[in-house]
Amino acid sequence: MMRIRSNKYGLLVCSVVLVLAVSINGNSITCKSRKSPCFLKHLYCPVECPSTTPSTSASKVCYLDCNSPLCQPQCRNRKPNCNSPGAACLDPRFIGGDGIVFYFHGKRNQHFTLVSDYNLQINAHFIGLRPAGRPRDYTWIQALGILFNAHSFSVEATKATKWDPQIDHLAFYHNGFQLPIPQDYTSSWESSDRSIKVERTSAANSALITLSETAEISVNVVPVTKEDDRVHNYQIPSDDCFAHLEVQFRFFGLSDRVEGVLGRTYRPDFENPAKPGVAMPVVGGEDKYRTASLLSPECKLCIFSSPAAGVLNEYPGVKNYGGALDCSGGLNSGNGIVCRK
Incomplete structure (x- = not known):
């Protein structure tokens, strides 16, 4: 494709925009130029990945890497990889954008900002318990609240x-309404403007959330196991296995001012306070990143400044009261809101 434009001196300048295409098993897939951001595109045909040939039910899935010169396929896990950058697992254990492991305990039944950028805010609701005689809460991430452009979205x-x-x-909510995504690994949902997409990656408890040209979020629900309880002496009660999220984030084009418990580790000038050589390096920041609710854009260091979330009514016949309803706090949030489509 050739484009002709004028420069500041009035001279005509020709530029070539490179569009890459690859044909795999008869399916032609077009990729963008390497100069522009491009997500990994799913391959829905059997294609050999670099190391294996996964099926749709396998633990890995094949993608086209549109940022590679020839749109080369690569394999990725269907579920979060808790040992890679962008992961938030266990109680909770983070791996920052700098590859350094750290723990952030927060407090039970409170919300903390994981990422805050100009067009993206990701908060987390923490659940947990404090056995008698312990100095702090044991906590896990129970829900994520996402503000993205004019959307509010949450998963719990x-x-x-x-x-x-x-x-x-897994329960999903968009702009205050619950999404009935069928329990099947081929099920998906997409917002009307195609800026948010949810795809189940297994029959139950796993999904991939894509925020157009901004982030991919892989989530998986797991319990606190009896072995974890024995090793760490959590003293988990018999009527609650504290189901929580394992999460892995993949970000595209975060600003140099990004904030949040995890977001700050992607800043080029960030110096991780986690002490090297410590088995469980704990970093603070509770006061800096505590936020009032799962879908609140505000904390002491938050910089999110996009249009008000929740203003897009995609559910004809159902009144949307505007704003970002917090539907993902669960029974312990105290917000008194129940959302249904």
Whole structure:
């Protein structure tokens, strides 16, 4: 494709925009130029990845890497990789954009900002407990609240008394309304402007959330196991296995001023306070990143400044009261809001 434009001296300048295409098993897939941001595109045909040939039900899925010179395929896990950058797992254990492991405990039944950028805010709702005689709460991430442009979106792990991996414990909400995404690994949902997409990556408890040209968020619901309880002496009660989220983030084009418990680790000038050589390096920041609710844009260091979320009514016949309803706090949030489509 050739474009002709005038420069500041009035001379005509020709530029070539490179568009790459690859044909795999008869399916032609077009990729953008390497100069522009491009997400990994799913391959829905059987194609050999660099190391294996996954099927749609396998633990890995194949993608086209549109940032590679020839749109080369690569394999990625269907579920979060808790040992890679951008991960938030366990109680909770983070791996920053700098590759350094750190723990951020926060407090139970409170919300903290994980990422705050000009067009993106990601908050987390923490659940937990404090056994008698312990100096702090044991905490896990139960829900994520996302403000993205004019959208509000949240995903939560619903409560489970006894853990059954065949039962789905994922709940999704968009602009205040619950999304009925069928329990099947081929199920998906997309906002009307195609800026948010949710794809189930297994029959239950796993999904990939894509924010157009901004982030990919892989989530998986897991319980606190009996072995974890034994090793760490959490003293988990018999009527709650504390189902929580394992999360892995992949970001595209964060600003140099990005903030948040995790977001700050992607800044080029960030110096991680986690002490090297310590088995469980704990970093603070509770006061800096505490926020009032799951979908609040405000904390002491937050910089999110996009249009008000929740103003897009995509559900005809259902009144949207505007604003970002916090539907993902669960029964313990105290907000008194129940959302249904």
